[in-house]
Amino acid sequence: REVNEEYAVRVKEVSDRLLKWLSKGLGVEEGEVAAAIGGEDAIFLLKINYYPPCPRPDLALGVVAHTDMSVLTFLLPNEVQGLQVSRDGHWFDVDCIPNAIVVHVGDQLEILSNGAYKAVLHRSTLNKDKTRMSWPVFLEPPPEQELGPLPKLVADGEKPELYKRKKYKDYVYCKLNKLPQ
Numbered sequence: 001r002e003v004n005e006e007y008a009v010r011v012k013e014v015s016d017r018l019l020k021w022l023s024k025g026l027g028v029e030e031g032e033v034a035a036a037i038g039g040e041d042a043i044f045l046l047k048i049n050y051y052p053p054c055p056r057p058d059l060a061l062g063v064v065a066h067t068d069m070s071v072l073t074f075l076l077p078n079e080v081q082g083l084q085v086s087r088d089g090h091w092f093d094v095d096c097i098p099n100a101i102v103v104h105v106g107d108q109l110e111i112l113s114n115g116a117y118k119a120v121l122h123r124s125t126l127n128k129d130k131t132r133m134s135w136p137v138f139l140e141p142p143p144e145q146e147l148g149p150l151p152k153l154v155a156d157g158e159k160p161e162l163y164k165r166k167k168y169k170d171y172v173y174c175k176l177n178k179l180p181q
């Protein structure tokens with residue numbers, strides 16, 4: 001518990017800094033992305049993945065291909081390689097770098113950036129002999145938070161809104177039930 005509480009504080013520090021830089025990258029005010037995802041009400045959700053050894057890793061996946069619903073995901077894996085990311089139709093292994101956190105762009109960041117930042121398609125494979133674990137922290141808006149492309153990115157009418165504005169809980173419901181967004 002103590003370690004988790006310390007980790008939460010540290011992940012939030014990394015997150016705060018990244019959100020500022022991501023705002024800058026969009027050419028909006030420093031605090032804009034953070035505000036759009038609920039400010040201090042944003043949620044950090046820790047999930048623990050446990051992948052036991054698999055006798056036929058060629059026949060199974062740990063997690064099938066997906067993008068995360070979050071704004072950002074901070075993923076800490078153990079030393080067993082397994083994460084893959086997709087680009088141009090190919091899968092690439094993500095190297096395990098000791099003490100490094102893998103950061104994914106999630107669906108909500110793609111939406112609020114109106115497609116400027118793309119959610120990363122990823123999956124995880126299994127290992128024949130070794131147990132793999134990973135500890136992703138999902139940064140999410142609160143369920144009632146309405147989220148859509150940042151008004152400043154579409155304000156002048158030059159760029160169309162590519163995503164619907166909706167509450168995060170409704171986004172999650174549609175994604176989990178494979179309904180159109």
Ligand code: OGA
Nearest residue numbers: 049063083123124134136
């Ligand atoms: C996830 C995920 C990948 C991994 O939990 O959303 O993509 O490396 N995990 O465990």
Ligand code: NI
Nearest residue numbers: 066067068122
């Ligand atoms: Ni994921």
